Amino acid sequence: MEEDSHLEGGENNREIEIAPALIAVHPTQDSVAVAVGSDLRVFDLRTDCGVSLVDDSVEPFHKDSVRAIRYSANGKLFVSAGDDKLVKIWSTDTWRCISSVSSExxxxxxxxxxxxxxxCxxxxxxxxxxVDIHxxxxxxxxxxxxxxxLLAHYCSIITRLEFSPDGCFxxxxxxxxKIRVSVFPKKPLEGAHxxxxFCLGHTQFVSxxxxxxxxxxxxxFLLSGSGDSTxxxxxxxxGSLLDTCEVGSQAALSESDGSGESCCAVTDLCAIQDSNFVAVAIQGLQEIILLGCDFSSKTLSVAKVVSITEENFIPxxxxxxxxxxxxxxxxxxSKLRDADHKSLARLKVVSGLRKKGHPESPDQHKPVVLGDEEIPGSQKLLEKLQGSLSIDQSVFSAAAEAIKTAMCNLLIKKQYPTESREWRKRTRNDRKAKQ
Structure with a gap:
């Protein structure tokens, strides 16, 4: 009976674990992809229409939340993966799944x-x-x-993977x-030894x-964002730390949520090509912080804060x-409680980020949040990537509240009592298989 109650609690926790919406942009902006829950949505900007994905694999499409999406550098491939333990490789010419890899x-x-x-x-x-895709x-x-x-961190969830610009690391x-920098070997299938x-200094998870x-x-230079608000x-x-920017305090979000954990974790970074700027998204903040990097002095500073006027829009x-x-x-x-719409998404675009200038001179660039009609693809794109344009605002209010806590809770280590830890060890899936 005790094990049944453990199991029931574990299953319930797994069932209500939500996944934040993800976005990826083709290197030459030929298409834009959004993943929310198990739903993968793609809009082709060249043809100005939504894409119908084709998947003839044994396990077609994703059956659980997608946790990572990525275009290749040349834009010919797109990869999606997540909680269903499937890594799917898509051709962006036909949007057909050309390989499906199972993960343990x-x-x-x-x-x-x-x-x-x-x-990888x-x-x-x-x-x-x-996976070799030669x-x-x-x-x-x-x-x-x-x-x-290829390599391993010692029993710690890996949150991000990035190749260096020259492809060597x-x-x-x-x-x-922890942040580990590994030499990418000439024969990757033999491991990266x-x-x-190591880039060490963060005091919370690296997001x-x-x-x-x-x-x-x-x-x-490498930039890293963390749950420690830096x-x-x-x-x-x-592995030298060159500079630290306290973006949480810069955004006036240094207060705690009362649980002892930081409530202003950095949730995403995006470097702006051909500029010295990087965009920063922070948990619970309806703004994008624009940091400038001074390459000569190897420092970071806040160049501008871009406000998002739409209510309850937390990137x-x-x-x-x-x-x-x-x-x-x-x-x-995805998986919003007590909502008719189980997967919700809203999309925005900021322009005016490519002009170069010293990070201390934010007047040299004027980022602007585009209106829906100004976004490439406009209404067609929004209908495809958002799924619906008629969701009640109260639903998004509930979603915004869920996002504020979920983005951080996904990576904070759960603490279990001793008896629960022992039960979890005995019922691990890999041990079940061996039995």
């Missing part, structure tokens, strides 16, 4: 090597896997691939405050990573392309 655990992060030859993904057990035919039949272990961040550095570069510094600037070669994910000056961001969650 739920997937928490994905990345694609700069040359487009390897897909991380699971909830702290292992990073690599001879993957983007126009051919579905291909089943197997993943090989793969950077992995985890829930236990050489660690270049996001981004590289910011300049013409004089193509290797760039964005930090790193030299990945040495959960951001994306931009190398071709345009637009910053795309989305708000939304």
């Amino acid at each position: 655990k739920r997937v928490s992060a994905v990345s694609i090597s700069n040359d487009g030859l390897y897909v 993904f991380a699971d909830k057990f702290g292992v990073v896997w690599v 001879d993957l035919d983007v126009n051919g039949a579905l291909s089943n691939r197997k993943a090989a272990p 793969i950077v992995s961040a985890d829930r236990d405050f 050489e660690i270049q550095s 996001s990573l981004a590289f910011i570069c300049s013409k004089d510094l193509p290797q760039g 964005v930090r600037l790193w030299d990945i070669t040495s 959960t994910s951001m994306g931009s392309s190398s071709a345009g000056e637009l910053l795309w961001f989305v708000t939304g969650i």
Whole structure:
């Protein structure tokens, strides 16, 4: 009876675990993808119409929340993965799933090597896997691939994966405050055994990573966002911390939610191409903070705060392309309690971010939140990516409240009493399989 009650509680917790909406933008802004819950929505800006995905795999489409989406650097591939333990590789020419890879655990992060030859993904057990896609035919039949272990963090959920601009390193961040910089090997299927550095300094989970570069510094610097309300600037070669920007206090959000945990975690970072700016989304904040990076002094500073006028719009994910000056961001969650709409999404776009200037001179750029009719694709795009334009505002008010707590709670370690920990150990899925 006791084990039944444990099981019931675990299943209930799993059932109501929500997933924040995600957005990804094609490198040349040919298309935009939004994931909310298990729903993957794509709009083609070239043809000005929504995309119908084709998936002929044994397990077609995602059956549970998508936790990571990513375009390849050349835009030919798109990868989605999540709680159903499936990593799906799509051709962006046909939007057909050309390979479906099974993971042993739920997937928490994905990345694609700069040359487009390897897909890497991380699971909830702290292992990073690599899939060789050298001879993957983007126009051919579905291909089943197997993943090989690349590297691992010690039993810590990996939150983000990023390749360095030159493709020489793969950077992995985890829930236990660590950032590992590994040399990406010439033969990845044999593992990444050489660690270049560790970037240590965060005091809460690392939620996001981004590289910011300049013409004089193509290797760039690494930026990391965290639950400790900071964005930090790193030299990945040495692992040196170059600067720390207290974005939580800058946004006047340093108060606690009463639980002892920070209520102003950084939830996403997005570097703006061909500029020295990076956009920062903060849990519970209806604004985007624009940081400027001074490459000569290796420092970060707040350049501007972009307010979002729409009520209850709290960004959960951001994306931009190398071709345009637009910053795309989305708000939304899946599995909202007591709502007719189980998956909600709203999308906004900011323009005017590409003009270069010293981070102390915010007047040289004037970011503007575009109206719905000004967004590329306008009404057609919004109908496709948001799913519905007629959701009552009260529903989004409830969603906004859920987002404020959920974005942080997804990564905060759960504390279990001793008896619960022992039960969880005995009923782990991997142990069940061995029995």
